[in-house]
Amino acid sequence: MTEVRTRFAPSPTGRMHVGNLRTALYAYLIAKHAGGTFMLRIEDTDQERQVEGAVDIINRTLEMTGLEYDEGPDKDGGYGPYVQSERKASGIYMKYAKELVEKGEAYYCFCTKERLESLRTQAGDKEIVVYDKHCLSLSKEEIEENLAKGIPYVIRQNVPNEGTTKFVDEIYGEIEVPNAELDDMILIKSDGYPTYNFANVVDDHTMGITHVVRGNEYLSSAPKYNRLYEAFGWEVPVYIHCPLITDENHQKLSKRSGHSSFEDLIDQGFVREAVVNYVALLGWSPEDNREIFTLEELVKAFDYHHISKSPAVFDVQKLRWMNGEYLKAMDEEKFAEMARPWIEKAITKPLDLDRIAKMVKTRIEVFPDIPPMIDFFEELPEYDLSLFTNKKWKTDSEKSLTVLEGMVDSLENAKAFDNDSLYELVQAYAQEQGYKTGFVIWPLRIALSGKAVTPAGATEIMEVLGKEESVARIRKAIEMLKQS
RNA sequence: GGCUCCUUGGUCAAGUGGUUAAGACACCGCCCUUUCACGGCGGUAACAUGGGUUCAAAUCCCGUAGGAGUCACCA
Numbered sequence: 001m002t003e004v005r006t007r008f009a010p011s012p013t014g015r016m017h018v019g020n021l022r023t024a025l026y027a028y029l030i031a032k033h034a035g036g037t038f039m040l041r042i043e044d045t046d047q048e049r050q051v052e053g054a055v056d057i058i059n060r061t062l063e064m065t066g067l068e069y070d071e072g073p074d075k076d077g078g079y080g081p082y083v084q085s086e087r088k089a090s091g092i093y094m095k096y097a098k099e100l101v102e103k104g105e106a107y108y109c110f111c112t113k114e115r116l117e118s119l120r121t122q123a124g125d126k127e128i129v130v131y132d133k134h135c136l137s138l139s140k141e142e143i144e145e146n147l148a149k150g151i152p153y154v155i156r157q158n159v160p161n162e163g164t165t166k167f168v169d170e171i172y173g174e175i176e177v178p179n180a181e182l183d184d185m186i187l188i189k190s191d192g193y194p195t196y197n198f199a200n201v202v203d204d205h206t207m208g209i210t211h212v213v214r215g216n217e218y219l220s221s222a223p224k225y226n227r228l229y230e231a232f233g234w235e236v237p238v239y240i241h242c243p244l245i246t247d248e249n250h251q252k253l254s255k256r257s258g259h260s261s262f263e264d265l266i267d268q269g270f271v272r273e274a275v276v277n278y279v280a281l282l283g284w285s286p287e288d289n290r291e292i293f294t295l296e297e298l299v300k301a302f303d304y305h306h307i308s309k310s311p312a313v314f315d316v317q318k319l320r321w322m323n324g325e326y327l328k329a330m331d332e333e334k335f336a337e338m339a340r341p342w343i344e345k346a347i348t349k350p351l352d353l354d355r356i357a358k359m360v361k362t363r364i365e366v367f368p369d370i371p372p373m374i375d376f377f378e379e380l381p382e383y384d385l386s387l388f389t390n391k392k393w394k395t396d397s398e399k400s401l402t403v404l405e406g407m408v409d410s411l412e413n414a415k416a417f418d419n420d421s422l423y424e425l426v427q428a429y430a431q432e433q434g435y436k437t438g439f440v441i442w443p444l445r446i447a448l449s450g451k452a453v454t455p456a457g458a459t460e461i462m463e464v465l466g467k468e469e470s471v472a473r474i475r476k477a478i479e480m481l482k483q484s
Numbered sequence: 485g486g487c488u489c490c491u492u493g494g495u496c497a498a499g500u501g502g503u504u505a506a507g508a509c510a511c512c513g514c515c516c517u518u519u520c521a522c523g524g525c526g527g528u529a530a531c532a533u534g535g536g537u538u539c540a541a542a543u544c545c546c547g548u549a550g551g552a553g554u555c556a557c558c559a
Contacts, residue, residue: 009559010559011558011559013558013559043559045558045559046557046558046559048558049558049559113557116556116557121485122485123485123486123555124485124486125485126485126554126555128485128486128555128556129555129556130555152557154557172488172489172490175488175489176488177487177488178486178487180486180487181486181487181488181555182487182555183555183556185556186556186557188557189557190557191557193557195556195557195558195559196558196559197559200559215553216489216490216552216553217553217554217559218553218554218559219488219489219553219554220487220488220489220553220554220555221554221555223488241489243489243490244490244552244553246552248494248495250551250552251552252552252553278496281496281497281508282496283496285496285497285498287498289497289498289506289507289508291496291507291508291509308497309489309490309491310489310490310491310552311489311490311551311552311553312495312496312497313494313495313496314495315494315495315496315509315510317495317509317510318495318496318508318509318510319509320509321508321509321510322509328522362521362522363520363521363522364521373520390519392519393519423518426518427518437518438517438518438519440518441518441519442518442519444518445518445519446519451519451520452519452520453519453520453521454519454520455520455521456518456519456520457517457518457519458518458519459518460518
């Protein structure tokens with residue numbers, strides 16, 4: 001059996017959205033699962049859409065996600081160059097295009113933009129152009145003459161209007177389309193660059209790609225590819241079209257519609273492993289019911305035959321859950337380090353930030369959840385006295401006042417101000433008074449944090465806050481309660 | 485509009501002729517708990533639709549409906 005070779009072939013036009021990322025992931029997994037080669041090829045045939053620094057983004061994203069390629073622009077594996085503009089310079093595309101012209105599978109076209117415009121027709125809510133093969137009838141002499149005159153030209157694929165073309169996709173099975181539907185697509189543009197479609201076929205073949213992994217949006221152009229492979233007499237690779245990833249409105253994810261790129265997600269506080277893990281599960285499922293996978297585990301488990309056909313909605317909710325799982329499983333030091341900048345957004349005082357990180361670790365899903373959760377450490381927020389009323393603990397402002405007044409002195413005089421000692425103190429007081437512990441804890445929490453929900457118990461908050469601040473906050477609560 | 489693909493709970497999904505139609509997220513309830521969270525237990529909720537084929541259909545066939553993709557000198 002021949003080695004499996006897959007490729008990720010992005011065009012450098014900006015940030016990488018999750019659909020792209022998943023395509024890259026699947027291509028990587030398919031290659032690695034089979035012990036094959038994963039390649040990066042840069043498709044920069046559109047000179048106008050180039051975006052400065054986009055190649056860096058691609059590299060950075062692949063590096064961050066762990067999708068290490070075996071061959072690429074900076075890693076020659078003998079199939080280079082790996083950048084299409086460099087391959088174009090060698091004349092490879094033109095050479096193959098001319099070969100097709102020789103075979104009658106392609107032809108020169110000198111039509112002007114204006115003439116093409118006149119072919120434009122309305123189709124539903126869209127305008128489309130179907131080329132009318134006008135230049136196919138040009139004689140050899142006319143073509144020579146036009147070329148000699150330097151009239152701009154393109155080379156188009158010649159698809160007959162009769163018959164049908166079939167192709168086989170590993171996921172979708174056999175698909176057959178009428179040739180009349182297949183436009184005579186441009187192979188070589190008037191600037192001499194190949195189009196994506198043509199460069200793809202030439203490169204995939206010359207670079208030994210065995211499995212073409214790409215998005216479902218290309219499904220309808222696959223038959224044209226097949227015709228090209230057949231015209232050249234090349235072996236058709238295995239096609240694996242991945243189902244679309246859509247937003248909650250079932251529209252294809254795209255940069256243009258403002259959908260999140262991988263880097264956006266990282267900026268939003270997701271961890272890279274969680275994003276990769278989540279994206280792997282959009283459109284593919286393992287044989288067992290497992291959901292949490294490292295990249296290595298995905299490599300082992302990934303069988304592309306289990307890729308599904310129907311589009312998948314990108315569900316941020318579930319990504320958040322998964323991210324939370326990753327945070328919980330993360331080791332403490334690493335979490336503290338990653339959480340640090342978010343903690344510092346809310347806290348400038350010299351508190352025990354690692355301790356706070358620990359509190360927050362099992363209670364958040366993404367890092368941005370942190371600041372609003374802990375801001376009370378920095379400064380006691382204004383709060384409503386109604387917070388002192390709690391049904392479960394059967395307490396209210398009046399009872400809270402009693403409790404706080406009953407506790408404040410012993411807290412002030414406490415020798416040890418750590419969590420355990422404080423808890424003992426609270427418990428002792430509760431027992432002595434015949435209260436439930438929660439009945440005492442509740443007012444303390446409110447007084448200390450001004451919040452009904454805190455990332456830790458009252459005694460732990462006191463430890464972090466320190467005696468002075470804690471007592472001050474409790475006294476303040478007593479004042480407020482008295483006044484009301 | 486033509487062509488192509490898709491259609492199991494709100495979402496991701498298992499399921500390939502016989503199942504009480506898994507599981508996860510979300511939601512709800514209970515338990516645990518120093519609140520919340522975590523964790524544990526439980527619950528609501530699905531085979532788009534109409535015809536076939538078959539003893540038997542979520543699974544096979546046909547139609548219908550709905551959705552999506554695509555129809556550039558963009559990829």
